[in-house]
Amino acid sequence: MPEIRTPDQRLRVFVSSTMNELSEARVAARRAIEQLHLTPVMFELGARPYPPRDLYLAYLDQSDVFVAMYGESYGMVEPGREVSGLEDEFLAAKGKPQLVYVQRPAPHREPRLTEMLERVARGGVSYRTFAHPDELVGLIGGDLALLLSERFGGTTGAPAPAEPAEPVEPVRTPRRLGGTNTFIGRRREQKELRSLLRGSGPRVVTLAGPGGIGKTRLAVEVVAAVARRFESVATVEVDQLASARQVPPAIAAALGVPDTPGLSVLDAVAGSVDGHRTLLLLDGFEHVLDVAPMVAELVARTSRLTVVATSREPLHLTGEHVFEVPTLGVPDWADSTATARRADSVRLFADRAAAAGVRLRLDESAVRTIAEICRRLDGLPLAIELAAPRTRLLDLPDLLARLDSSFDALGAGARDMPSRQRTLRSTIAWSYDLLDPPDRTLFARLGVFGGSFRLDAAETVCDAAFDDVSSLVDKALLRPDHSVPGEPRFSMLHVVRDFATERLAGTGEAEQLRKRHAEHFRRLAFDIGASLAGNDRIRPLVLTCVADRDNCRLALRWFVDNGDAGSAVGMGLAIWPLLFDQGLAVDVQEAMDRALATDLSADDRANAQLVLGMLAFLRADYGRAAEVLPAARAHFVARGDERGAATASLVFGTIDAATDPDEADRELRSAVDTFRRLDDRWWLLLAQLSLGLARVTMHREDAAIPLLEAGVRDAREAQDDVLFSNGLIGLALAHLHTGDLALAGRQFGEALERAVAFGSRETIPRALDGLAAVAERTGDTDRAATLFGAAEGVRGTAGTDMWGVDREDHAQTGRRLRASLGDEPYRRLTTGGAALALDDVLELATL
Known part of the structure; x- marks a missing residue:
């Protein structure tokens, strides 16, 4: 038969402390003990007619648990004794459960107390720190509740902790994040994050970025790498929680902090982890940002807690270090096959294809195609992970072609992935659904752009304000773009833009926005052309033109598709001299070909032929240039357009240099004279360099060198x-x-x-x-x-x-x-x- 105790025989907790210095702490300790329906045993001078030492030793002997609180005072040493009553109590408590709490800061701590605390630590008794007596309620309450369940449960008859006053929604037990497949790449990011989590670095680190960029997987790898530096590590899958209300109890459950009667969850957690080097990973925080201040408060109330969060936008907390997770590196066009094969994105694609049972032969052709697939997917890890298994059904070129037209080419992910990441569309939709209505409207409108865009373009085309754009940047649906120095630009990942374009199609304002977009970039092209004619600094014009190549391509197509091919020709005529970028040159050439198939005016037709001929010449397609330029030059001569005729003559003179040097020299000198007379400085520079290069081909070096030296000097000054x-x-x-x-x-x-x-x-x-x-x-x-x-x-x-x-x-x-x-x-x-x-x-x- 178990021992039956009367109700007054509750578990006794002896409290050791200095009475004057820590009077408020003693009150807090009494409250924590009584809230657990336990009996506090506290020595008070004059309470009983016995010598003080006999009294506190008797009290201690009849107690079950020893709790000690130390501040700055070591206490009084009685005559004939070697230690104070404070240390005497601690020594006498040997063999009992001991909970020790040390006040911080304590700038005037007496040396003997410092020495005693060192002996306490050497003896294997760890202690926790507190800054204010209020903290002790949570610390002592939580530690005693845990002690009851671990040491006294079922043996002492001590009652279980009371149920909390309000029921808490159930919290899902965290699983191991990150999956079981191979983690590839991210060496630089891992190194930087490991460095942040060492020593006295920031105590809140947020890995931010759009859905599918690999925040969780990177965080898990980094946490695993630094775990040995912490006494405990815990993870909360915040994205699996239904509401912000569930976050505090989920954190408590992950940290092993039991419910404590009379204490808020935050008080209990703060009291439990303070003083212990703890690492807490909060994964998927973006849908509960309203509770972020609780995280800040928890960190502020503890001394050694570090929080790593993953979120699609920063938590916006004081002291937070935001780490923007980049996409995986994709090969550059100039990389060798061997270099491209080692790129993180290509390695990930090949690994996930192999996991799906497809062993790709990574020869030059395959690597180049995989690299292009990864570029099309912007190096987004989730997109690559979804695309690679499709190689079971599609060959690489077919997969690449399908990616240009449909989300569906990516298929669905593994069944054990979170539902919001089973398809790329659902991943982006998760972020979209978290937006408020104005942000959703702007997000859809920005789908009208191709590639990156300037802030003023968003303002003009989409009626956007800077704060509106910033809001989408915060939420990782837009990214700052630094391709043009000193120019605020923004861009979307391809897959995000595809989603925005889908939403735009359903708004009823798509055609109006596309028209405004095309007109904006026609004006931009004309401004660039005017600046070029004035021989302003060329490099900024080139950078802008290249940065807006996708927008220019969309505008060119819109004008041709909507019966205004003349506007497309005007754009091409304005910007062709800057099209060293082959992609945009091909786009303009395609637009000119399509324009010539429509009913153009005679002037527009000649201008389209001029643009086509000049672009063909720059690409060394002399046959095509010779095909279209004669008609254009004839038209320019007939209408007295000296500039157009001289421009075409540059091509004929350069092509004829090897076969008819005298005629070529005459043509090119005539063009130089024309541009000098017209005071078209950039075209004069082009003509002089063309004449100098042609003379090198003619082996007339003495005549070529002065022209080329002057041209190189002027081109350097013009930043061309x-x-x-x-x-x-x-x-x-x-x-x-x-x-x-x-x-x-x-x-x-x-x-x-x-x-x-x-x-x-x-x-x-x-x-x-x-x-x-x-x-x-x-x-x-x-x-x-x-x-x-x-x-x-x-x-x-x-x-x-x-x-x-x-x-x-x-x-x-x-x-x-x-x-x-x-x-x-x-x-x-x-x-x-x-x-x-x-x-x-x-x-x-x-x-």
């Missing part, structure tokens, strides 16, 4: 990277022909450096060919052949052709290298050069 780098190549070719190899090498090298900086896929191989020629003539044939092959590799990767003015020098260098090396070494070295990544080529070029 295209004309500067290509003019420099012409100048280097002239010095190569005259035998000044050292100067030619320096000029080819500078041209290469500038071409790489602005990403010209046409100019880079021209400079590499020149450096190969210099290396061959100085006897460095192995390096020359490797550079020669690298030039061909860049042309192949970029899809560009060789300029006509370069063909004679290129062929001569190839013949000399083959004769010097022999066929097999020549083939081996050029093939090796073609396979190099651009970074490796640049290293070789600078030797």
